[in-house]
Amino acid sequence: MRYYEVSIFGLYLQNLIFHSEEKIPSLSEVIVDIKMKKNLRALVIKECEKPNFQTKAIKELTPFSLSKSQFELAKFISYYYATTIGFVLGFFSTSKEYSCKKLEILKKPNLSFEQQKALEFLNNQSSSLLFADTGSGKTEIYISLIKDYLEKGKQVLFLMPEISLTSQIKKRLEMYFKDNFFLWHSKVSKKKKQECLESFNEGKALLIAGARSALFLPFRNLGLIVVDEEHDNSYKASNKPYINVRDLALFLGSKLNIKVVLGSATPSLTSFYKQKVFRLKGTFFESRKYFLYDENELSLSPMLLNEIQVSLNKQKQAIIFLPTRANFRQIFCKNCGDTIKCPFCSIAMSLHKNRNLLKCHYCNFTKNIDQSCPSCKGLMLEARKMGTAELKELLESKFIHAKIAKFDSDEITSVKKLNNILKDFNDKKIDILIGTSMLAKGHDYHNVDLSVILGIDEYLFRPNFRSSEETLALAMQVAGRAGRKGEARVLLQTKNRAFFEKYIQNYDTFLKDELENRKDLYPPFKRLLRLIIEDIDKTKAQKLCEYLAEKLAIMKNIELVGYGICGIEMINSKYRFHILIRSDSYKALISIEEYVLQFKNINADIDPIEFM
Template sequence: SHKTSLIFGDTGSGKSEIYFSLIHKYLLAGKQVLLLMPEISLTPQMTKRLKNYFGEKFGVWHSKITPKKRGEILQKFQSREINLIAGARSALFLPFSELGLIIVDEEHDDSYKSAQNPHYNARDLAIFLASKFDVKVVLGSATPSVVSFKKQPHFRLRGTFFKSEKKFIYDESETGLSDVILGELAASFASGKQAVVFLPTRANFRYLSCRECGSTIKCPFCSVGMSFYKKRNLLKCQYCGFTTVATCSCEKCGSEMIEAKKIGTDELTDALHLAFPAARIEKFDRDEITTQNKLEKTLKAFNAGEIDALVGTQMLSKGHDYHNVDLAVIMGVDELLNFPDFRARERTLALAMQVAGRAGRSGEGRVVVQSRQREFFENFISDYDAFLAEEILAREPIYPPFARLLRVVVSEKSEHAAKQRLEICVAELENLRMAESSLEIVGHGKCAIEIMGGKYRFEILLRCTSHAPLIKAARICAVQGFDVDMDPINFS
């Protein structure tokens, strides 16, 4: 009954059924409908479900479709042959003429926010459109963002459509293949079941460091450690894409005592192949799944039972629905939980719950959580409602949804020039702050990742209870050529 609202529904509780029922109603009324999903959720499985409901009368829009296919969809869309678009965030910019309904599935997902200029958030933009036009917006998630939960009227959808029971097993060892994980995987494989294994890091190892002096081998263009790929013996920067042959000695002290740190999906997959030589184990991350075709092929093989386990990054957590998976293994989450970001707890718990949701969609499921922060997961992994209540109390009054943030970044090839431009901008913002008492300059200085793509980066973070002074501040910074990000989700 509300113009904008949130369905807070447990994984497997039937959110999609509500979406499809609403879509059907709006299509019958001759309206256009947009179903927004994180790009990786636009799988053959979702396409198949849409086909079952709506035949061929819909288009799928995302970055990996070919220009030819794009042209076909646009032509059908503009001639009103199709009125339903299922798409990633860019679908919001299609030339709608009779838009009546926008559904934002997995509304908490960070991929709705553009990392490049302009830093729009498709979810927030959908809500803004509802305030200006006769458009209804429904957000949906099993782990809604704190901001949406606090600001939107919501309906709580509990339980699962298929009978499902989950058992949580805690493994308090360091990130790696422990006896607990090996034992649970062996049990799944022996019973003809499948498993998903989550790890947030790609490559063999996150970085290489010197055992003598402790320095990390960094990208020459970005102030971050480079990921190590063993098979190709190369180092790759996950920020700018620079690659180089792996070094065998430290540039700083000349020592040859180089060690690899923080296991990645490549290394984990290799270790699992050694531990279970008969098992069919595949990698599922952005290094491996480079095209829509590969994505479809891998998921189809997994669904058909041709793969016993998928080892992957965040891609694993996205809405894939498999009834033969009885085990989800969650590794490497402590690092995410300890990230210096006010949303670290929300992000990590949502991710862990989404991965856990892949196990036991019907029947019994087991979830292994490898973490030294057991208490946090024990308290909340089965009770997101309790987490939201605690998190809202913790954030008041200085973090969203009680305040809004603005982050501006200046980049220059010269560190001195970047710093100079920053100081000029800070002085102007100080003048604005004198006029706008509610505006606060939280801080300014070097970015957490100081150099990226060969440029020095400095930032200013501002906070306010109202958006109006932040827009004034954003305009001052934009005129000076700063990268302006309202409601930022990335602070590095």
């Protein structure tokens, strides 16, 4: 009889020991039973000695296994994000052993002199950052790199933020690689995903263009990872384990000699500081932008209305960014000053006028619109902070002949809807497109000569050390959607004109100045760990927070930055407290992560990007 240490896919359990009469190679997929659960997929970690307790038999050996590169990645996630290997394995897909076939790619991009220099630079680095202005042609550089690897029979992973995975990128890839690639993201059907997994088993999956989850596919000959829009926060998971796929790609590259290319027009400060950088300036097509500043509060100011009319008169299109979806972010009581809050989360509910209800954008609780203030019973209720739906209604009343559409997560609920609205916009069936940050995600709008950025100051003053970086990047990405060819205007409605005037056309200077601001305090010079304590009993949560803060304050190699109640005090009926820790050593932070695993109501977020 042989004994094996196995890990069960997706379960938050320590490794278990099972027996079998067969000799089973490490990293093989098997089927096992445990108490109350039958026919579970599990991974053989290694053969081990007979334990001093009774074991269950392995029921079945499947033809699938995990590749060594996948297992290296799973082990690292388990270690760095302090969770069990079994839970981490739930993200991964297994495959049969396979070898890849070389592809012959007949078509290739015609690169400019500067693009060719960029390609040579990237070829000479194991990992690097392509810092390329919007419209400078970085996609052609990616495609040239990808072509070289596919012709060697190497696999390529092209990572993008989820919302960038539109028909647009599909068309670009089809131009060069025909049908020799797969898309992988949350909106792809089960049938298509199954076809993709089968293509791995046949050695035919050489190029995958995908969102975050594509990193966990069963690559066995991965040679290149491209992380486009590497600054985008969607690469970081918002729940346990709080992985950052950009960082995991870099780990995989360093561990297994895989080339990693990060790309962005507005790179993250950490990548700019840590990576070797090629700066690609200018635009592929002749274009010129003029920046206009409207120093009014968020409103349909005369200046804004005039600029929209100018574009409509020229039969050009406009895009308008607004940070808030729905009609208004909050309903405000003029009598007592309170807002109508979610009963389960300590945040204001948003008005959705078309559905005649209030909705919490954290827990999705909905209720009918209040006729009086829940706090003081006053009847003087007023809507504050305009949202995309309200802006659309107001613009429709001002420009009665214009075709106006909304582009936010309330409107775009499927890939089909996304593609349809982008097609309608590019076919000039829409004159004005109003949206949230989805507007900024790399879409090409051919006839846009006006980008309007509203409500941007709300981003700038968030309690987050990255707020300046993220706000400027967002503004530049939205601005970059206008004037892909020819002249364009960018109108910013802001009370912080000096900040945007200084940096919006000079991200290089911003990065250098921001590095000075963060020295000895924040990443990339320090590492952070955020502990979030949640409990339905506020007193219990507070006492645990204070107890841990007291213990952490005297520990070596770490600094207690601060602790207390979270900016959003309650979500889903649980009170929230947090502790922020700073250190030079990631090992010191991992030891704290491991220590707090004993508390069921604590989440540990290493390298956090959210602080509410």
